[in-house]
Amino acid sequence: MFVNFFLELRKAKVPASLREYLTLIEAMKAGVPAYRVEDFYYLSRSALVKDERNLDKFDRVFSQVFNGMEFMSDEVSAEIPEEWLRKLAEKFLTDEEKAQIEALGGFEKLMETLRKRLEEQQGRHQGGNKWIGTAGTSPFGAYGYNPEGVRIGQDKSRHRRAVKVWDKREYKNLDDTVELGTRNIKVALRRLRQFAREGAEMELDMPGTIKSTANNAGYLDLKLQPERHNKVKVLILFDVGGSMDDHIRATEELFSAVRTEFKHMEYFYFHNCVYEKLWKDNRRRHTEFVPTWQVLNTYARDYKLIFVGDATMSPYEISYPGGSVEHWNEEPGQLWVQRLLEHWPKAAWLNPVQEKYWNYTPSVQLVRQLMTDRMFPLTLEGLERAMRELSR
Amino acid sequence: MKFQGTDSYVATADLKVAVNAAITLQRPLLVKGEPGTGKTILAYEIAKALGRELITWHVKSTTKAQQGLYEYDAVSRLRDSQLGDARVHDIRNYIVKGKLWEAFTSPGHPILLIDEIDKADIEFPNDLLLELDRMEFFVYETGETVKAEQRPIVIITSNNEKELPDAFLRRCFFHYIRFPDRETMQSIVEVHFPKIQQELVREALTVFYDVRETPGLKKKPSTSELLDWLKLLMHEDLPLDVLKSRDTNKLIPPLAGALLKNEQDVHLFERLAFIAKRERN
Numbered sequence: 284m285f286v287n288f289f290l291e292l293r294k295a296k297v298p299a300s301l302r303e304y305l306t307l308i309e310a311m312k313a314g315v316p317a318y319r320v321e322d323f324y325y326l327s328r329s330a331l332v333k334d335e336r337n338l339d340k341f342d343r344v345f346s347q348v349f350n351g352m353e354f355m356s357d358e359v360s361a362e363i364p365e366e367w368l369r370k371l372a373e374k375f376l377t378d379e380e381k382a383q384i385e386a387l388g389g390f391e392k393l394m395e396t397l398r399k400r401l402e403e404q405q406g407r408h409q410g411g412n413k414w415i416g417t418a419g420t421s422p423f424g425a426y427g428y429n430p431e432g433v434r435i436g437q438d439k440s441r442h443r444r445a446v447k448v449w450d451k452r453e454y455k456n457l458d459d460t461v462e463l464g465t466r467n468i469k470v471a472l473r474r475l476r477q478f479a480r481e482g483a484e485m486e487l488d489m490p491g492t493i494k495s496t497a498n499n500a501g502y503l504d505l506k507l508q509p510e511r512h513n514k515v516k517v518l519i520l521f522d523v524g525g526s527m528d529d530h531i532r533a534t535e536e537l538f539s540a541v542r543t544e545f546k547h548m549e550y551f552y553f554h555n556c557v558y559e560k561l562w563k564d565n566r567r568r569h570t571e572f573v574p575t576w577q578v579l580n581t582y583a584r585d586y587k588l589i590f591v592g593d594a595t596m597s598p599y600e601i602s603y604p605g606g607s608v609e610h611w612n613e614e615p616g617q618l619w620v621q622r623l624l625e626h627w628p629k630a631a632w633l634n635p636v637q638e639k640y641w642n643y644t645p646s647v648q649l650v651r652q653l654m655t656d657r658m659f660p661l662t663l664e665g666l667e668r669a670m671r672e673l674s675r
Numbered sequence: 676m677k678f679q680g681t682d683s684y685v686a687t688a689d690l691k692v693a694v695n696a697a698i699t700l701q702r703p704l705l706v707k708g709e710p711g712t713g714k715t716i717l718a719y720e721i722a723k724a725l726g727r728e729l730i731t732w733h734v735k736s737t738t739k740a741q742q743g744l745y746e747y748d749a750v751s752r753l754r755d756s757q758l759g760d761a762r763v764h765d766i767r768n769y770i771v772k773g774k775l776w777e778a779f780t781s782p783g784h785p786i787l788l789i790d791e792i793d794k795a796d797i798e799f800p801n802d803l804l805l806e807l808d809r810m811e812f813f814v815y816e817t818g819e820t821v822k823a824e825q826r827p828i829v830i831i832t833s834n835n836e837k838e839l840p841d842a843f844l845r846r847c848f849f850h851y852i853r854f855p856d857r858e859t860m861q862s863i864v865e866v867h868f869p870k871i872q873q874e875l876v877r878e879a880l881t882v883f884y885d886v887r888e889t890p891g892l893k894k895k896p897s898t899s900e901l902l903d904w905l906k907l908l909m910h911e912d913l914p915l916d917v918l919k920s921r922d923t924n925k926l927i928p929p930l931a932g933a934l935l936k937n938e939q940d941v942h943l944f945e946r947l948a949f950i951a952k953r954e955r956n
Contacts, residue, residue, distance in 0.1 A: 298841070300841075300845050302845050302846075303845055306700065306702065306848075309700055310696050310699065310700055313699045313700060314699075315692065315695055315696045315699050315700075316692065321688060322688075322692050325688065325689040325692035325693065326692050326693075326696055328689070329689070329692065329693040329696055329848045329849055329850055330696065330848060330849075332849060333705070333839075333841075333844035333845070333847070333849045334838075334844075334849075335707060335851040338851065493749075493750065494749050494750075496753075497749035497750050497752065497753040498749055500753070500756065501753055501756075501757070674837075675835070675836065675837050675838045
């Protein structure tokens with residue numbers, strides 16, 4: 284009964300357990316839902332989902348499994364065009380060009396075609412005149428010559444456009460000696476502390492002593508307990524180079540504060556999006572890197588994961604294999620981010636870009652979606668919020 | 676025996692199913708939601724609807740799980756022994772029953788509310804796992820086992836300040852109270868203020884949702900704040916057109932103090948209203 288539904292839920296990463304499934308069956312047997320689909324939906328939701336963050340996933344699986352209602356796609360590709368195209372039209376096209384678009388059947392038509400193409404198209408594409416990709420003459424894609432071409436996966440500022448940079452670039456390591464202004468950051472980070480008693484017995488335990496003395500009918504019985512230590516473990520991944528150069532100062536301040544604040548602190552660098560390699564030294568990044576799998580296996584699940592990055596890139600770099608601007612990646616960055624998040628459920632993304640600009644960059648929205656909204660601005664207030672999220 | 680909401684509480688269909696599932700299968704129900712959406716009130720209303728006794732356990736940051744079961748007052752026993760009190764020979768005199776014990780032994784299916792469980796230490800829910808699952812616990816001092824003859828209905832609320840352990844969640848039914856939509860809100864208002872004019876409600880709701888949609892508010896007004904505000908509006912007997920006329924020199928809605936609880940929010944709202952006014956002129 285509903286095994287398929289249960290398995291689909293698990294597949295969609297809703298953490299429902301066997302016990303909860305049995306509870307659902309038990310409730311069905313006890314006749315809790317009154318044979319209406321809505322009741323069953325409410326009941327199964329109440330029994331299988333225990334975190335409001337998973338409600339959306341649950342709804343999607345439910346509709347997919349039960350009445351073949353329209354499948355709500357996770358892919359952003361179908362969502363991008365609408366507003367994006369409109370924005371482009373308003374901002375970048377001349378009147379002449381607009382007229383040409385009219386000739387093609389108007390904007391609605393263009394978007395319709397685009398959506399169809401996105402569905403047809405399986406992979407990344409370059410050149411040619413039909414598929415969406417880079418450097419072609421199709422109306423869709425980046426760096427095209429078609430006047431009514433639509434730039435996809437390209438940031439609007441020209442100097443930050445995503446070109447393959449095969450050449451080996453050098454990035455500076457983050458400097459952790461910047462002390463100025465880090466005090467405030469430290470105070471914010473302190474929220475994350477988790478004290479636990481550990482080690483040899485050192486301190487006098489007053490309540491314990493009173494209790495055991497009383498139990499002992501008044502003969503003094505001293506009790507000791509271990510001292511408290513900050514036990515929090517943090518793993519930080521920094522985005523370096525490229526568009527992050529604008530935010531180097533804020534990031535360095537954070538880095539400096541974090542290093543002294545946590546005893547168990549590990550950091551790695553990545554560029555734009557996380558792929559199969561991470562590194563600790565930017566100068567020797569091409570020779571001395573750590574496979575991401577190794578990082579995943581080295582640090583236990585109780586680490587808290589913090590990404591620091593502007594998440595500003597072409598959406599390809601997140602969602603397609605081979606999308607990286609630096610090398611050929613076999614698996615899309617999205618998959619890697621998901622893997623990391625699965626391994627370290629306590630995670631947050633700190634973004635040095637001001638919050639009000641996030642909506643203008645599709646990749647930021649994509650990453651935000653991947654992080655299930657756990658993206659915070661790299662400001663004191665944002666740090667506070669992030670720490671609260673992490674320490675929950 | 677089903678919960679259908681009461682004349683003073685509007686329960687949505689999904690909430691009813693969740694509550695009834697928890698009652699039927701005798702499992703705890705965990706209720707989350709924005710502050711002020713009626714999580715705590717729910718337990719009171721279930722008790723009222725089913726005609727049961729309600730036992731409430733308000734959790735604080737210092738609350739220990741053991742306190743819900745029982746506490747052994749060793750200090751007063753020591754004092755008694757030094758005074759030569761006869762009571763001292765029976766350890767039972769110094770066992771203070773906790774809320775869980777009370778709920779387990781109370782006749783006739785009481786309802787136990789464990790309020791704001793997320794306020795306590797992270798280990799708190801874990802320490803109650805077995806007790807809530809089996810509805811029994813062992814008293815070491817006296818060597819007796821306290822077992823619930825009739826399993827109480829347990830309602831647990833959380834404000835989402837801490838995440839609860841998975842093992843705990845698996846044993847509960849879960850319901851997230853969404854912020855009510857306009858229609859639900861209207862029926863909530865009707866339940867609380869049956870005589871209020873339709874017109875006034877509609878206008879008030881418009882203003883209310885406008886305020887909620889103001890970008891960047893630190894604390895959005897919630898249902899309980901709306902009800903307070905309406906109470907004030909009725910008390911002040913404000914004429915309808917005061918609410919309606921949203922132009923004028925009035926920058927913020929009348930008696931907004933009931934809706935906006937944060938100084939920064941009031942400033943923000945005034946600033947936005949000022950900009951809106953300037954644009955209009």
